[in-house]
Amino acid sequence: MKITLDHMYMVTGLLLMVFALRSLTDRSNGKRVGTALFWALYAVTFLFGNAIPSGIIGAMVVVMALIASCKGLGLGFYGEASKEEKRRQADRFGNSLFLPTLVIPIVTFLVAKFTSLGALVGLGLGSIAGLVAVMALTKDGLGRSINEGRRLIDAIGWAVILSQFLAALGFLFDKAGVGGVIAQMVSSVVPTGSALATVVAYCVGMALFTMIMGNAFAAFAVITTGIGIPLVVVMHGANPAIAGVIGMLSGYCGTLMTPMAANFNVVPAALLEMGDKNGVIKAQVATAIPMLCINIALMYFLAF
Protein backbone atom coordinates (compact mmCIF):
# COMPACT_ATOMS: atom_id res chain seq x y z
CA MET A 1 0.00 0.00 0.00
CA LYS A 2 1.34 3.40 -0.96
CA ILE A 3 1.29 6.09 1.69
CA THR A 4 -0.52 9.14 0.37
CA LEU A 5 -1.30 12.64 1.52
CA ASP A 6 -4.76 11.41 2.54
CA HIS A 7 -3.17 9.18 5.18
CA MET A 8 -1.35 12.21 6.57
CA TYR A 9 -4.67 14.10 6.68
CA MET A 10 -6.16 11.14 8.58
CA VAL A 11 -3.39 11.28 11.19
CA THR A 12 -3.78 15.06 11.50
CA GLY A 13 -7.54 14.63 11.85
CA LEU A 14 -7.12 12.03 14.60
CA LEU A 15 -4.67 14.27 16.45
CA LEU A 16 -7.08 17.21 16.24
CA MET A 17 -9.93 15.00 17.46
CA VAL A 18 -7.86 14.01 20.50
CA PHE A 19 -7.14 17.72 21.09
CA ALA A 20 -10.91 18.33 20.93
CA LEU A 21 -11.74 15.57 23.42
CA ARG A 22 -9.03 16.68 25.83
CA SER A 23 -10.21 20.29 25.54
CA LEU A 24 -13.74 19.18 26.40
CA THR A 25 -12.59 17.53 29.63
CA ASP A 26 -10.19 20.36 30.54
CA ARG A 27 -12.11 22.07 33.34
CA SER A 28 -9.53 24.82 33.75
CA ASN A 29 -10.48 26.14 30.31
CA GLY A 30 -13.37 28.55 30.80
CA LYS A 31 -14.32 28.18 27.14
CA ARG A 32 -13.87 24.43 26.87
CA VAL A 33 -17.02 23.78 24.82
CA GLY A 34 -16.17 26.37 22.16
CA THR A 35 -12.56 25.22 22.05
CA ALA A 36 -13.54 21.56 21.76
CA LEU A 37 -16.15 22.26 19.07
CA PHE A 38 -13.64 24.30 17.06
CA TRP A 39 -11.00 21.56 17.03
CA ALA A 40 -13.61 18.83 16.45
CA LEU A 41 -15.00 20.59 13.36
CA TYR A 42 -11.47 21.12 12.12
CA ALA A 43 -10.71 17.43 12.73
CA VAL A 44 -13.74 16.44 10.64
CA THR A 45 -12.48 18.48 7.66
CA PHE A 46 -9.26 16.47 7.80
CA LEU A 47 -10.88 13.06 8.41
CA PHE A 48 -13.81 13.28 6.00
CA GLY A 49 -13.01 16.32 3.83
CA ASN A 50 -13.34 14.37 0.61
CA ALA A 51 -16.50 12.51 1.58
CA ILE A 52 -18.63 15.36 2.90
CA PRO A 53 -20.25 17.65 0.26
CA SER A 54 -18.22 20.83 -0.04
CA GLY A 55 -21.20 23.03 0.78
CA ILE A 56 -21.45 21.36 4.21
CA ILE A 57 -17.71 21.78 4.77
CA GLY A 58 -18.15 25.44 3.82
CA ALA A 59 -20.89 25.79 6.44
CA MET A 60 -18.65 24.10 9.05
CA VAL A 61 -15.88 26.54 8.21
CA VAL A 62 -18.29 29.45 8.69
CA VAL A 63 -19.27 28.02 12.10
CA MET A 64 -15.58 27.78 13.06
CA ALA A 65 -15.07 31.39 12.02
CA LEU A 66 -18.07 32.44 14.09
CA ILE A 67 -16.77 30.58 17.17
CA ALA A 68 -13.46 32.39 16.78
CA SER A 69 -14.99 35.82 16.17
CA CYS A 70 -17.15 35.45 19.29
CA LYS A 71 -13.94 34.76 21.24
CA GLY A 72 -15.09 31.21 21.88
CA LEU A 73 -11.59 29.74 22.17
CA GLY A 74 -9.74 29.64 25.48
CA LEU A 75 -6.60 28.30 27.09
CA GLY A 76 -6.56 25.29 29.39
CA PHE A 77 -4.18 23.44 31.68
CA TYR A 78 -1.44 21.38 30.08
CA GLY A 79 0.66 20.24 33.05
CA GLU A 80 3.51 22.47 31.91
CA ALA A 81 6.96 22.15 33.43
CA SER A 82 8.28 25.09 35.45
CA LYS A 83 11.16 27.22 34.24
CA GLU A 84 13.51 25.64 36.82
CA GLU A 85 12.43 22.16 35.82
CA LYS A 86 13.11 22.97 32.16
CA ARG A 87 16.59 24.26 33.04
CA ARG A 88 17.32 21.03 34.93
CA GLN A 89 16.11 19.01 31.96
CA ALA A 90 18.26 21.06 29.57
CA ASP A 91 21.30 20.31 31.75
CA ARG A 92 20.42 16.63 31.77
CA PHE A 93 19.87 16.18 28.01
CA GLY A 94 22.20 18.84 26.59
CA ASN A 95 22.55 19.19 22.86
CA SER A 96 20.90 15.82 22.22
CA LEU A 97 17.63 17.78 22.48
CA PHE A 98 18.34 19.16 19.01
CA LEU A 99 18.39 15.71 17.40
CA PRO A 100 14.62 15.06 17.25
CA THR A 101 14.04 18.53 15.74
CA LEU A 102 16.53 17.67 13.03
CA VAL A 103 14.89 14.28 12.39
CA ILE A 104 11.82 16.08 10.96
CA PRO A 105 13.55 18.00 8.12
CA ILE A 106 16.00 15.19 7.39
CA VAL A 107 13.26 12.57 6.99
CA THR A 108 11.19 15.07 4.97
CA PHE A 109 14.15 15.61 2.68
CA LEU A 110 14.95 11.90 2.29
CA VAL A 111 11.34 11.04 1.49
CA ALA A 112 11.04 13.91 -0.98
CA LYS A 113 14.30 13.05 -2.70
CA PHE A 114 14.38 9.30 -2.82
CA THR A 115 10.74 8.23 -2.97
CA SER A 116 7.79 9.24 -5.13
CA LEU A 117 5.68 10.14 -2.08
CA GLY A 118 6.34 13.89 -2.15
CA ALA A 119 7.55 16.44 0.37
CA LEU A 120 4.21 16.79 2.18
CA VAL A 121 3.99 13.08 2.95
CA GLY A 122 7.64 13.44 3.93
CA LEU A 123 6.75 16.11 6.45
CA GLY A 124 4.12 13.82 7.95
CA LEU A 125 6.47 10.85 8.14
CA GLY A 126 9.22 13.13 9.48
CA SER A 127 6.93 14.31 12.26
CA ILE A 128 6.09 10.73 13.21
CA ALA A 129 9.80 9.81 13.17
CA GLY A 130 10.53 12.90 15.27
CA LEU A 131 7.87 11.87 17.76
CA VAL A 132 9.40 8.41 18.10
CA ALA A 133 12.82 10.00 18.57
CA VAL A 134 11.70 12.45 21.25
CA MET A 135 9.80 9.76 23.16
CA ALA A 136 12.84 7.45 23.03
CA LEU A 137 15.08 10.28 24.26
CA THR A 138 12.90 11.56 27.08
CA LYS A 139 11.02 8.30 27.98
CA ASP A 140 7.81 10.34 28.01
CA GLY A 141 4.59 8.80 26.74
CA LEU A 142 2.28 9.69 23.89
CA GLY A 143 -0.23 11.30 26.26
CA ARG A 144 2.24 13.85 27.49
CA SER A 145 3.39 14.75 23.99
CA ILE A 146 -0.23 15.18 22.87
CA ASN A 147 -0.83 17.51 25.81
CA GLU A 148 2.23 19.55 24.85
CA GLY A 149 0.99 19.67 21.25
CA ARG A 150 -2.36 20.90 22.52
CA ARG A 151 -0.58 23.62 24.50
CA LEU A 152 1.02 24.87 21.27
CA ILE A 153 -2.10 24.67 19.11
CA ASP A 154 -4.18 26.49 21.72
CA ALA A 155 -1.51 29.20 21.75
CA ILE A 156 -1.84 29.53 17.97
CA GLY A 157 -5.62 29.44 18.25
CA TRP A 158 -7.91 30.35 15.35
CA ALA A 159 -4.98 31.64 13.27
CA VAL A 160 -4.28 28.02 12.38
CA ILE A 161 -7.15 27.89 9.88
CA LEU A 162 -6.60 31.37 8.46
CA SER A 163 -4.32 30.29 5.60
CA GLN A 164 -6.76 27.69 4.31
CA PHE A 165 -9.59 30.12 4.70
CA LEU A 166 -7.82 32.85 2.73
CA ALA A 167 -7.27 30.45 -0.16
CA ALA A 168 -11.06 30.35 -0.48
CA LEU A 169 -11.21 34.13 -0.55
CA GLY A 170 -8.68 34.26 -3.39
CA PHE A 171 -10.94 31.96 -5.38
CA LEU A 172 -13.98 34.17 -4.73
CA PHE A 173 -12.05 37.33 -5.64
CA ASP A 174 -11.15 35.63 -8.88
CA LYS A 175 -14.80 34.79 -9.55
CA ALA A 176 -15.76 38.42 -9.04
CA GLY A 177 -13.12 39.49 -11.55
CA VAL A 178 -11.13 41.59 -9.09
CA GLY A 179 -7.87 41.04 -11.00
CA GLY A 180 -9.17 42.34 -14.30
CA VAL A 181 -10.44 45.54 -12.68
CA ILE A 182 -7.11 46.14 -10.94
CA ALA A 183 -5.08 45.51 -14.11
CA GLN A 184 -7.37 47.88 -16.01
CA MET A 185 -7.08 50.58 -13.34
CA VAL A 186 -3.30 50.36 -13.27
CA SER A 187 -2.83 50.36 -17.06
CA SER A 188 -5.21 53.30 -17.46
CA VAL A 189 -3.10 55.57 -15.24
CA VAL A 190 0.31 54.52 -16.60
CA PRO A 191 2.03 56.65 -19.25
CA THR A 192 2.58 53.71 -21.61
CA GLY A 193 5.14 55.55 -23.73
CA SER A 194 7.83 55.14 -21.07
CA ALA A 195 9.38 51.70 -20.62
CA LEU A 196 10.32 52.53 -17.03
CA ALA A 197 6.74 53.51 -16.22
CA THR A 198 5.41 50.19 -17.53
CA VAL A 199 8.04 48.28 -15.52
CA VAL A 200 7.02 50.19 -12.39
CA ALA A 201 3.36 49.45 -13.13
CA TYR A 202 4.05 45.73 -13.60
CA CYS A 203 6.20 45.32 -10.47
CA VAL A 204 4.05 47.50 -8.21
CA GLY A 205 0.93 45.87 -9.66
CA MET A 206 2.34 42.44 -8.78
CA ALA A 207 3.15 43.55 -5.23
CA LEU A 208 -0.22 45.21 -4.66
CA PHE A 209 -2.34 42.43 -6.12
CA THR A 210 -0.31 39.87 -4.19
CA MET A 211 -1.10 41.82 -1.03
CA ILE A 212 -4.80 41.58 -1.86
CA MET A 213 -4.75 37.91 -2.82
CA GLY A 214 -2.17 36.92 -0.20
CA ASN A 215 -0.41 34.83 -2.80
CA ALA A 216 2.00 35.82 -5.58
CA PHE A 217 1.09 32.76 -7.65
CA ALA A 218 -2.56 33.80 -7.73
CA ALA A 219 -1.61 37.35 -8.69
CA PHE A 220 0.88 36.37 -11.37
CA ALA A 221 -1.41 35.18 -14.17
CA VAL A 222 -3.77 38.14 -13.75
CA ILE A 223 -1.18 40.92 -13.59
CA THR A 224 1.14 39.38 -16.18
CA THR A 225 -1.59 38.95 -18.77
CA GLY A 226 -3.15 42.30 -17.82
CA ILE A 227 -0.02 44.49 -17.54
CA GLY A 228 3.22 42.53 -17.98
CA ILE A 229 2.68 41.05 -21.42
CA PRO A 230 0.76 43.84 -23.22
CA LEU A 231 2.74 46.78 -21.83
CA VAL A 232 6.21 45.53 -20.86
CA VAL A 233 6.80 42.67 -23.30
CA VAL A 234 4.75 43.55 -26.41
CA MET A 235 4.93 47.34 -26.35
CA HIS A 236 8.51 47.78 -25.17
CA GLY A 237 10.07 44.47 -26.19
CA ALA A 238 11.25 43.13 -22.83
CA ASN A 239 12.56 39.56 -22.61
CA PRO A 240 9.54 37.60 -21.30
CA ALA A 241 11.62 35.13 -19.25
CA ILE A 242 13.53 37.85 -17.39
CA ALA A 243 10.50 40.13 -16.96
CA GLY A 244 8.46 37.15 -15.76
CA VAL A 245 10.84 35.97 -13.06
CA ILE A 246 11.51 39.47 -11.71
CA GLY A 247 7.77 40.14 -11.84
CA MET A 248 7.20 37.09 -9.66
CA LEU A 249 9.91 38.24 -7.23
CA SER A 250 8.16 41.62 -7.02
CA GLY A 251 5.06 39.71 -6.02
CA TYR A 252 7.04 38.08 -3.20
CA CYS A 253 7.81 41.59 -1.90
CA GLY A 254 4.04 42.00 -1.60
CA THR A 255 3.76 38.69 0.25
CA LEU A 256 6.07 40.08 2.94
CA MET A 257 3.70 42.98 3.60
CA THR A 258 0.23 41.45 3.88
CA PRO A 259 -1.76 39.72 6.62
CA MET A 260 -3.54 37.90 3.76
CA ALA A 261 -0.42 35.72 3.44
CA ALA A 262 -1.32 34.28 6.81
CA ASN A 263 0.84 31.18 6.66
CA PHE A 264 3.99 33.29 6.24
CA ASN A 265 3.14 36.26 8.45
CA VAL A 266 0.26 35.74 10.88
CA VAL A 267 0.56 32.06 11.83
CA PRO A 268 4.29 32.45 12.65
CA ALA A 269 3.48 35.43 14.89
CA ALA A 270 0.95 33.25 16.71
CA LEU A 271 3.32 30.30 16.79
CA LEU A 272 6.04 32.46 18.36
CA GLU A 273 3.50 33.77 20.90
CA MET A 274 4.10 37.38 19.94
CA GLY A 275 1.96 40.10 21.50
CA ASP A 276 1.45 41.83 18.15
CA LYS A 277 -0.03 39.55 15.45
CA ASN A 278 1.19 41.99 12.77
CA GLY A 279 4.70 42.17 14.24
CA VAL A 280 6.25 39.99 11.52
CA ILE A 281 4.79 42.17 8.77
CA LYS A 282 6.01 45.34 10.49
CA ALA A 283 9.54 43.92 10.65
CA GLN A 284 9.42 42.93 6.98
CA VAL A 285 8.16 46.17 5.41
CA ALA A 286 11.56 47.86 5.68
CA THR A 287 13.01 45.01 3.63
CA ALA A 288 10.13 44.54 1.22
CA ILE A 289 9.90 48.12 -0.07
CA PRO A 290 13.62 48.50 -0.89
CA MET A 291 13.53 45.01 -2.46
CA LEU A 292 10.62 46.08 -4.65
CA CYS A 293 12.62 49.12 -5.84
CA ILE A 294 15.63 46.87 -6.51
CA ASN A 295 13.46 44.51 -8.56
CA ILE A 296 12.13 47.44 -10.59
CA ALA A 297 15.68 48.55 -11.33
CA LEU A 298 16.79 45.00 -12.16
CA MET A 299 13.91 44.47 -14.57
CA TYR A 300 14.54 47.83 -16.24
CA PHE A 301 18.25 47.20 -16.73
CA LEU A 302 18.27 43.44 -17.41
CA ALA A 303 15.10 42.69 -19.38
CA PHE A 304 15.57 45.13 -22.25
Add this chain to the structure above:
Amino acid sequence: MIRLVGVLVVIVGLGLRLNPLLVVIVAGFSSGLAGGMGPYEILEAIGTAFVTNRYMSLFILTLPVIGLLERHGLREQAELFIMKLKGATAGRIMLLYMLFRQATSAVGLQLGGHPTFIRPIISPMAEGAVAKGRELPQSVLDQIRSMAAAAENYGNFFGQLIFIAAGGLLLIKGVMDQAGYSVDLLTMALYAVPTAVAAFLLAAVRYTMFDARMKKLSLKGEEERR
Protein backbone atom coordinates in the same frame (compact mmCIF):
# COMPACT_ATOMS: atom_id res chain seq x y z
CA MET B 1 -16.40 49.00 -9.26
CA ILE B 2 -18.87 46.75 -7.44
CA ARG B 3 -16.43 43.92 -8.19
CA LEU B 4 -13.96 45.41 -5.73
CA VAL B 5 -16.41 45.32 -2.81
CA GLY B 6 -14.62 42.29 -1.29
CA VAL B 7 -11.27 44.05 -1.34
CA LEU B 8 -12.85 47.07 0.33
CA VAL B 9 -14.34 44.85 3.07
CA VAL B 10 -10.90 43.35 3.76
CA ILE B 11 -9.17 46.73 3.99
CA VAL B 12 -11.88 48.30 6.19
CA GLY B 13 -12.34 45.17 8.32
CA LEU B 14 -8.66 44.67 9.07
CA GLY B 15 -8.33 48.42 9.60
CA LEU B 16 -11.03 48.27 12.27
CA ARG B 17 -9.13 45.35 13.86
CA LEU B 18 -12.08 42.98 13.56
CA ASN B 19 -11.34 39.25 13.73
CA PRO B 20 -9.73 38.34 10.38
CA LEU B 21 -11.85 35.19 10.04
CA LEU B 22 -15.01 37.27 10.27
CA VAL B 23 -13.61 39.79 7.79
CA VAL B 24 -12.80 37.01 5.34
CA ILE B 25 -16.32 35.53 5.56
CA VAL B 26 -17.97 38.89 4.88
CA ALA B 27 -15.48 39.70 2.12
CA GLY B 28 -15.94 36.27 0.57
CA PHE B 29 -19.71 36.46 0.56
CA SER B 30 -19.83 40.01 -0.79
CA SER B 31 -17.25 39.17 -3.46
CA GLY B 32 -19.09 35.99 -4.45
CA LEU B 33 -22.44 37.77 -4.63
CA ALA B 34 -20.86 40.55 -6.70
CA GLY B 35 -19.54 37.83 -9.01
CA GLY B 36 -23.05 36.47 -9.48
CA MET B 37 -22.82 33.39 -7.22
CA GLY B 38 -25.59 32.15 -4.94
CA PRO B 39 -25.07 31.69 -1.16
CA TYR B 40 -24.80 27.89 -1.35
CA GLU B 41 -22.39 28.17 -4.27
CA ILE B 42 -20.24 30.44 -2.12
CA LEU B 43 -20.30 27.92 0.74
CA GLU B 44 -19.26 25.24 -1.74
CA ALA B 45 -16.37 27.38 -2.98
CA ILE B 46 -15.21 27.99 0.61
CA GLY B 47 -15.48 24.28 1.43
CA THR B 48 -13.62 23.16 -1.68
CA ALA B 49 -10.76 25.62 -1.22
CA PHE B 50 -10.54 24.79 2.50
CA VAL B 51 -10.27 21.06 1.83
CA THR B 52 -7.85 21.42 -1.11
CA ASN B 53 -5.52 23.60 0.94
CA ARG B 54 -5.34 21.35 4.01
CA TYR B 55 -1.69 20.74 3.19
CA MET B 56 -0.94 24.27 4.46
CA SER B 57 -1.74 23.10 7.99
CA LEU B 58 0.14 19.78 8.02
CA PHE B 59 2.67 21.41 10.36
CA ILE B 60 0.18 20.55 13.13
CA LEU B 61 1.80 17.10 13.13
CA THR B 62 5.10 18.62 14.29
CA LEU B 63 3.55 20.28 17.35
CA PRO B 64 3.61 17.27 19.73
CA VAL B 65 7.32 16.79 18.93
CA ILE B 66 8.26 20.44 19.43
CA GLY B 67 6.03 20.74 22.50
CA LEU B 68 7.53 17.73 24.26
CA LEU B 69 11.07 18.91 23.48
CA GLU B 70 10.23 22.30 24.93
CA ARG B 71 9.05 20.60 28.10
CA HIS B 72 12.50 19.06 28.37
CA GLY B 73 14.31 22.36 27.96
CA LEU B 74 14.88 22.71 24.19
CA ARG B 75 14.57 26.50 24.27
CA GLU B 76 16.76 26.77 27.38
CA GLN B 77 19.37 24.57 25.73
CA ALA B 78 19.33 26.69 22.55
CA GLU B 79 19.92 29.79 24.70
CA LEU B 80 22.76 28.10 26.62
CA PHE B 81 24.36 26.86 23.41
CA ILE B 82 24.50 30.38 21.97
CA MET B 83 25.73 32.02 25.17
CA LYS B 84 28.78 29.77 25.07
CA LEU B 85 29.58 30.74 21.46
CA LYS B 86 31.85 33.78 21.27
CA GLY B 87 30.77 36.47 18.81
CA ALA B 88 27.32 35.01 18.27
CA THR B 89 24.78 37.81 18.08
CA ALA B 90 21.06 37.62 17.38
CA GLY B 91 21.48 39.32 14.00
CA ARG B 92 24.28 37.03 12.89
CA ILE B 93 22.35 33.90 13.85
CA MET B 94 19.31 35.05 11.88
CA LEU B 95 21.37 36.13 8.87
CA LEU B 96 23.21 32.82 8.85
CA TYR B 97 19.88 31.00 8.95
CA MET B 98 18.64 33.09 6.02
CA LEU B 99 21.73 32.16 4.00
CA PHE B 100 21.21 28.49 4.83
CA ARG B 101 17.59 28.78 3.74
CA GLN B 102 18.49 30.55 0.49
CA ALA B 103 21.24 28.08 -0.35
CA THR B 104 19.15 24.98 0.35
CA SER B 105 16.05 26.19 -1.47
CA ALA B 106 18.22 27.25 -4.44
CA VAL B 107 19.04 23.57 -4.90
CA GLY B 108 15.45 22.53 -4.38
CA LEU B 109 15.54 21.46 -0.74
CA GLN B 110 12.65 22.61 1.39
CA LEU B 111 14.56 22.47 4.67
CA GLY B 112 13.23 25.01 7.07
CA GLY B 113 10.03 26.50 8.32
CA HIS B 114 8.64 28.43 11.24
CA PRO B 115 7.45 25.42 13.26
CA THR B 116 10.53 23.24 12.67
CA PHE B 117 13.37 25.78 12.85
CA ILE B 118 12.32 29.27 13.98
CA ARG B 119 10.25 28.46 17.08
CA PRO B 120 12.35 25.64 18.52
CA ILE B 121 15.90 26.70 17.56
CA ILE B 122 16.59 30.03 15.81
CA SER B 123 14.36 32.29 17.89
CA PRO B 124 15.48 30.89 21.28
CA MET B 125 19.12 31.19 20.17
CA ALA B 126 18.60 34.82 19.15
CA GLU B 127 16.72 35.52 22.37
CA GLY B 128 19.54 33.93 24.36
CA ALA B 129 22.16 36.00 22.55
CA VAL B 130 20.35 39.21 23.46
CA ALA B 131 19.28 38.25 26.98
CA LYS B 132 22.58 36.74 28.19
CA GLY B 133 20.75 35.21 31.11
CA ARG B 134 18.50 38.17 31.94
CA GLU B 135 14.72 38.34 31.63
CA LEU B 136 13.56 40.23 28.53
CA PRO B 137 10.34 42.25 28.41
CA GLN B 138 7.67 41.06 25.95
CA SER B 139 8.21 44.07 23.67
CA VAL B 140 11.86 43.14 23.14
CA LEU B 141 10.98 39.46 22.71
CA ASP B 142 8.46 40.48 20.04
CA GLN B 143 11.13 42.44 18.16
CA ILE B 144 13.55 39.50 18.19
CA ARG B 145 10.89 36.98 17.23
CA SER B 146 9.58 39.09 14.36
CA MET B 147 13.08 39.43 12.92
CA ALA B 148 13.63 35.67 13.31
CA ALA B 149 10.35 34.84 11.57
CA ALA B 150 11.29 37.27 8.78
CA ALA B 151 14.63 35.50 8.20
CA GLU B 152 12.72 32.35 7.25
CA ASN B 153 10.56 34.27 4.76
CA TYR B 154 13.47 36.18 3.19
CA GLY B 155 15.48 33.02 2.69
CA ASN B 156 12.53 31.10 1.30
CA PHE B 157 11.20 33.78 -1.07
CA PHE B 158 14.52 35.07 -2.36
CA GLY B 159 16.08 31.65 -2.85
CA GLN B 160 13.42 29.35 -4.24
CA LEU B 161 13.26 30.66 -7.83
CA ILE B 162 16.96 29.87 -8.38
CA PHE B 163 15.96 26.20 -8.38
CA ILE B 164 15.30 25.20 -11.99
CA ALA B 165 12.25 23.05 -11.20
CA ALA B 166 10.71 25.50 -8.72
CA GLY B 167 6.92 25.65 -8.74
CA GLY B 168 7.07 29.41 -9.28
CA LEU B 169 9.16 29.07 -12.44
CA LEU B 170 6.84 26.41 -13.85
CA LEU B 171 3.92 28.75 -13.25
CA ILE B 172 5.69 31.60 -15.08
CA LYS B 173 6.42 29.23 -17.92
CA GLY B 174 2.79 28.16 -18.08
CA VAL B 175 1.50 31.73 -18.23
CA MET B 176 4.08 32.79 -20.82
CA ASP B 177 3.47 29.67 -22.95
CA GLN B 178 -0.21 30.42 -22.99
CA ALA B 179 0.52 33.94 -24.24
CA GLY B 180 2.64 32.47 -27.03
CA TYR B 181 6.12 33.07 -25.59
CA SER B 182 8.36 30.09 -25.01
CA VAL B 183 10.63 30.81 -22.06
CA ASP B 184 13.62 28.84 -20.83
CA LEU B 185 13.67 27.62 -17.21
CA LEU B 186 17.45 27.97 -16.92
CA THR B 187 17.37 31.63 -18.04
CA MET B 188 14.68 32.39 -15.49
CA ALA B 189 16.55 30.62 -12.68
CA LEU B 190 19.69 32.59 -13.57
CA TYR B 191 17.87 35.94 -13.46
CA ALA B 192 16.53 35.15 -10.00
CA VAL B 193 20.13 35.34 -8.70
CA PRO B 194 20.62 39.15 -8.68
CA THR B 195 17.52 39.62 -6.51
CA ALA B 196 18.71 36.84 -4.18
CA VAL B 197 22.11 38.52 -3.73
CA ALA B 198 20.51 41.93 -3.19
CA ALA B 199 18.12 40.46 -0.61
CA PHE B 200 21.01 38.92 1.31
CA LEU B 201 22.99 42.18 1.32
CA LEU B 202 19.97 44.19 2.40
CA ALA B 203 19.22 41.67 5.15
CA ALA B 204 22.85 41.83 6.29
CA VAL B 205 22.48 45.59 6.75
CA ARG B 206 19.19 45.23 8.59
CA TYR B 207 20.40 42.48 10.92
CA THR B 208 23.56 44.44 11.72
CA MET B 209 21.44 47.46 12.57
CA PHE B 210 19.23 45.20 14.67
CA ASP B 211 22.26 44.02 16.65
CA ALA B 212 23.28 47.63 17.26
CA ARG B 213 19.79 48.43 18.49
CA MET B 214 19.78 45.43 20.84
CA LYS B 215 23.20 46.38 22.18
CA LYS B 216 22.06 49.91 22.94
CA LEU B 217 19.00 48.48 24.65
CA SER B 218 21.04 46.19 26.90
CA LEU B 219 23.45 49.02 27.80
CA LYS B 220 20.48 51.14 28.79
CA GLY B 221 19.10 48.26 30.84
CA GLU B 222 22.35 47.96 32.76
CA GLU B 223 22.47 51.68 33.51
CA GLU B 224 18.97 51.56 34.90
CA ARG B 225 19.88 48.78 37.26
CA ARG B 226 22.88 50.65 38.60
